[in-house]
Amino acid sequence: MRAVAVGAVVLYHAGLSAVPGGYVGVDIFFVISGFLITGQLISMLEARGRIPFGEFYAKRIRRIIPASFVVLALTTVASLVFLPPATRPGALQDAIATALYVPNVLFAAQGADYLAETAPSPFQHYWSLGVEEQFYLFWPLLLLLGFLLVRRSTRRLFWVVLSIVVLSFALCIVLTGTSQPAAFFLLPTRAWELGIGALAAFALHSGLVRLNGRAAALGTWLGMAGIAVSLGALNESTVFPGWAALLPVLSTAAVIVCGSSLPSRGAGMLLSRAPMQKVGAWSYSIYLVHWPLLVIPQAAVGYENPLPLVLTLALGALSVPLAVLLYRYVENRFRHPAAGSPLRARRVIATAALASLGFVAVAAGAGAVQSTAPIASTREAASQPLQVAPNGSTFVPANLNPTLRDAPDSIPGTYDDGCHADFPATEVNTDCVYGDPDGTVDIVLFGDSHAAQWFPALEAYATDGSYRLHNLTKSSCPSVDIEILHEQRPYSQCEQWRQSAVDYIDALDPAVVVLSNYGEVSPVDTSTGLVEQWEAGLGATLAALPGSSHALVLADTPSHSTSPLDCLSRNIEEAAACDLPRAEALDGEVLAAEERAVRDGTVQGGTVQDGNASFVDLSSYLCTDICPSIIGDLLVYRDEHHMTTAFSRALAGPLGDELDKVQ
Structure with a gap:
C-alpha cells in the first residue's frame, strides 16, 4: 500500500494528467501510519498496562528524523544555490518551521494552496510529516489517558477513539467550507484519517472483524477500486479534504482490514509481490527526495518556463535510486541501532532536540544574510513621471522603489x-x-x-x-x-x-x-x-x-x-x-x-x-x-x-x- 501511495504522489507532482487525484497518496499514508502506530501502542498497553514514552519517542525519532534531516539540510543548501534570491528568505523560513516540526502550521497560516500553488516551497511536502509527527507526540498520551478512563479495557478504548475520529471529521467538514488551508494542513482536521487507521487496528486486534476468504478477497479489491477512483476522479478543483477524503481513506482501511485477514488472496496477491514490497520499503525516502528534486530545478529555470512532462517524469524516476541510497545509508542505519536502554532513549531525544535547534540557528543566520543582501544591479535609474507608451528598464536599478525584497x-x-x-x-x-x-x-x-x-x-x-x-x-x-x-x-x-x-x-x-x-x-x-x-x-x-x-x-x-x-x-x-x-x-x-x-x-x-x-x-x-x-x-x-x-x-x-x- 505504501508503494501505491508514494507512486500516486510522485506521478501527480510530476504532472501526469492520468492521476489528477494523486495527492490522495498522502491520505493513504495517514491511514497506514495510524494503523501501525496504534497497533504498537495497543500491544504496549495490554502487555505492560502503560506506554514507555521514552522508548516510543526514541523509536519514532530513529525512524523519521535522520532521513528527514539529511534531505532538509541538502534541500536548504540547494535552495540557497538555485532558488531566485527573492524567494530564499521565505524558503529558509519554511526550513526552520520544518526543523521545529510545524511546517503544516506555517503553511496553514500562509494560506498555501497545496493543490494549485504556482511557485511552491521546496519544503512544502514536509507538511504531511508535520501532521504525523504531531500525531505521534499526542496520540500515545491520548490513548493512555483513554485507557485509564475506561478501566484498562482496549475494547472500550475503541469507542473513545471512534469519538475522537467523529469529532475530527466534523471539524474537517466545517473548516473545509470556511478555511480550506487550515482544514488541509492542520492535525485536528486530519487526525480522523490517522484515526481510521487506528480503528482498523482496534478492529483486528479485538477480533471485531472476521471475514471468510471470499469476503476478504472481495474487500481488498473493492478497496483498491475505491483508491483507483480517487486517483482518477478527484482533481485540483475538488473540495478537499472534506467529504471527498472519505473515499481514499475508507478504501485504504478496507484493503488493510481485509488484507490482514487473508494477505495472500485478493489484492494482496499484487501488493505482496517483491517489487511492490521493495518500493513500499523505500517509500518514505522516495517521498522525502522527490519533491525538492522536482521543485528546485523548476524554480531555477523559472516558473514562466515550465519543465516538459518527460523531464519531470525523469526527475520523479530519479528519486527512486536516490531514495535507495538514503534508505540504505541513513534511514535503515538509524532505524535499527543496537539495543539501547532508557538512558540511550533519552540521549536520542536530546540529540534530536539539539539537532533541531542547531539547524534553526544556522538557517536563521543564513536568512539574516539573505534578507540584507541587495537584489539589484549597481546602476541607478532616473526617476521620471509616468507617460503613455512607457519604456521599461533593462536592468534592476539599485534605487528601485520598492526593492524586490520589500x-x-x-x-x-x-x-x-x-x-x-x-x-x-x-x-x-x-x-x-x-x-x-x-x-x-x-x-x-x-x-x-x-x-x-x-x-x-x-x-x-x-x-x-x-x-x-x-x-x-x-x-x-x-x-x-x-x-x-x-x-x-x-x-x-x-x-x-x-x-x-x-x-x-x-x-x-x-x-x-x-x-x-x-x-x-x-x-x-x-x-x-x-x-x-x-x-x-x-x-x-x-x-x-x-x-x-x-x-x-x-x-x-x-x-x-x-x-x-x-x-x-x-x-x-x-x-x-x-x-x-x-x-x-x-x-x-x-x-x-x-x-x-x-x-x-x-x-x-x-x-x-x-x-x-x-x-x-x-x-x-x-x-x-x-x-x-x-x-x-x-x-x-x-x-x-x-x-x-x-x-x-x-x-x-x-x-x-x-x-x-x-x-
Missing part, C-alpha cells in the same frame, strides 16, 4: 487598518473614510483586491483635492454582480457583502463610484460563458448604483502567470527578460465585455443613465506592445497581478485627470 509587503494601507474586508466579512465597514475629512464631495472605491490596488492613487487624489474617499473592497469579491466560487465553494459572503456595499453607496449618494475587478473568477453557473456573465453582472451592478452618481469603471491591470519578482531577481542585468507581451498580459475579452456593459447600459431590466458611466483604460501607462515590470525607478508589480503602492501612487495624476472629467 515588494510583497507593498500593499495598500487598507489591509493593515482592517478596511479591506477579508473572506468571512458580510457587511461593509462604514468607518473606512480617507482623504479630506472636511471635504464635501464623496468618492467610493468599490471592488476586490484589484480595486484595492488603486487605493494609493485615489487616496493621493482625494487628499490633494479635498475629497472624501470611501473604501469598499473585499478579497476575491468583485463588484460585478456574479455568483462565484471561492475554495471550490459558492462564495456567499461575497454576495452578502456586495449587497451591503450597494446599500451603503445608495444611502451615501456619492459623486463618483470607481469600480475595478479581477476578471479571472470561477462562476457558480457553468452553463453560460464567463465573459457573458461578467458583462451582464457589471451591467446589473451599474444599474443598482444611484442615478446621480457617476460610475467610473477602471480596466484591469496586466497579469503574469508567475511572479515577476522571481524572474527579476534572476535577471538583474536583463530585466527585459521578465517583461510580458501585452496580448498575454491583458484579457481582451473581459475588457471588451466591461466596455460594452458601460456603453450599452441596459442589462436585466436596469438602466444606467446616459453619460453617467464611463470606461477608463489606463493600460497605456503600463504597456506598449510589451508590459514592462520596471518603469523608471518604479517596480510595477508586487506579485503576479497586483501593482505596488509606489506605482499605484504614481498613477494618481492620470487617474485624477479622468476623475476631473466626470465631476
